Amino acid sequence: MGLTYYTPYVSGLTNAARDVAEGLVRRGRSVTVVTTRHDDALPVEEWVNGVRVLRAPVVARLGKGTIAPALPVWLAAASKGAGVVNLHLPLLEAGVLAAAARGAGAPVVLTYQCDVDLPPGVAGEVQKVVVDASSRVAMRLATTVCTTSLDYAEHSRLFASMRGKVEGIPAACHDRSGGAPRFRDGTGFHVGFLGRIVEEKGVPWLVEGFRALDDDDARLIIAGDFAKIAGGSVIDAVRDAIGGDDRIRVLGFVPDDALPDLYASIDAFALPSVNAFEAFGIVQVEAMMLGVPALASDLPGVRVPVQRVGEGVIVAPKDAAAITRGLEQLRDQHVAGTIDRPALAERARQHYGVELTVDSYERVFDAARDAARR
Known part of the structure; x- marks a missing residue:
């Protein structure tokens, strides 16, 4: 696997890569991850839960991206003898890495997480053009392009480049059951958010919508990292939006072992994403798998879990009034007891889960390897 950030960095992209890598190791596969050394405190090489991780030195940073000249060299070396190389995009070096892997004799499967969305301005537009061009090169060289849903793929800027080789595979979603509601504050309606506190998550709009409730x-629990975020956090805007509303709590980073308690503490989950950098939303699915309905933005990919599971609310992005109405609907359903939570959880588990995702990737990887050998 090749990608910019790997564990211990926390994001939907890195978690998705980690879950597939570790899932394949559990099945007896050998997995090497070539990534960047985004934190100088991390070792250049280590084994993480059975996965060999190589971290190329970073010589410069560009927004959320890194410049690591050794990355393609290391990936090419790791590709020799590999059954398949899986690159996770968006990735500045995607085209170079795909060419390096093919040059080493390995077929390439891409995991295209989302389109790049950068702040307005000349620098952001230039970066977007460069990253998109690199992605198109990688897509031409790839056997398969995996996206978290066909809905997202069909609305991507790069759909023309992946047409005919795209496959929808949801990101791996964990069973977070068994928690205790230790984050609850009273018996009122509790709404939860979990994710990095960054612009694309739309947290200020959620706060505004909740405050109008x-x-x-009612309570709003906001959980997620805002201290170590590539590209910067919007925590100041979130705090400004909260003002003096003591119904809202910001928890900060919540480790994996505390997530069951977080999900057990809420009656509804909110994912108010605002742009194309959000393409799925693992956290909303993990809530659904525990019978917690979700409010999600009407964005390609993000809306799919609510549509597929058949419970929850879809609202327009950047629309605080729509969020208020959606939360009112979920609150009223909660008070009336009209949501069949066990049935919701069962439907979500039929469609999503770590092993289902690993099954799909294993099938795609084996097909790419077998086709290359023929």
Whole structure:
């Protein structure tokens, strides 16, 4: 596998890569991850839960991206004798890495997480053009392009480049059951958010929408990292939006072992994403797998879990009033007891889960390897 950030960095992209890598190792496969040394405190090489991780030195940073000249060299070396190389995009060096892997004799499967979305301005537009061009090169060289849903693929800027070789595979979603509701504050309606506190998550709009909820007993729990974020956090905007509303709590980073308690503490989950950099939303699915309905933005890919599971609310992005109405609907359903939570959880588990995702990737990887050998 090749990607910019790998564990211990936390994001949907890195978690998706980690879950597939470790899932394949559990099945007896050998997996090497070639990534960047985004934190100088990390070792250049180590084994993480059975996965060999190589981290190329970073010589410069460009927004959320890194410049690591050794990355393609190391990936080419690791590709020799590999059954398949899986690159996770968006990735500045995608085209170079795909060419390096093919040059080493390995077939390439891409995991295209999302289109790049950068702040307005000349620098952002230039970066976007360069990354998109690199992605198109990688797609031409790839056997298969995996996206978290066909809905997202069909609305991507790069759909023309992946047409005919795209496959929808949801990101791996974990069973977070068994938690205790230790984050609850009273018996009122509790809404939860979990994710990096960054622009694309739309947290200020969620705060504004929640604050308009006429319910003194309602609570909003905002969990997620804002301290170590590539490209910067919007935590100041979130705090400004909260003002003095003591119904809202910002927890900061919540480790994996505390996530069951977080999900057990909420009655609804909110994913108010605002742009194409969000393409799925693992966290909303993990809530659904525990019978917690979700409010999600009407964005390609993001809306799919709610549509597929058949429970929850879809709202327009960047629309605080729509969020308020959606939360009112979920609150009223919660109070009336009209949501069949066990049935919701069962439907979500039929469609999503770590092993289902690893099954799909294993099938795609084996097909690419077998085709290259013929």
